[in-house]
Amino acid sequence: MPRYSATPANEAKSAKSSIAYLRVHFKNTVETANAIKGRKLLNAVTYLKDVQEQKQCVPFRRFHRGIGRTAQAKAFKATLGRWPTKSAKYLLQLLKNVQAN
Secondary structure, eight states: OOOOSOOOSOGGGOOOOOOOSOOSOHHHHHHHHHHHTTOOHHHHHHHHHHHHTTSSOEEOSSSOTTOOBOGGGGGGTOSBEEOOHHHHHHHHHHHHHHHHO
16 A cells, blocks of 8 residues: 555545656646645536647646746746646546546
């Protein structure tokens, strides 16, 4: 069984999942995961699908050096954003695994 960095407050209403050895950029994946943090599962899935179709962007807040500006970032009170489709694809697989648990 893999180790998890945190324990949930209510274990009855939560599910765990982990993923390792991905061929994706770390910084893009961190920003994408921060964008879906705190969302409901179905809301996060629709958001990641919109990111893949470039309907919504991922706001870049921490790793934002050299990131271009986009008007879609206004929805998140930011100016910098991108559409990391590869990170969104792997996070969608992770959310499907969580949903199965």
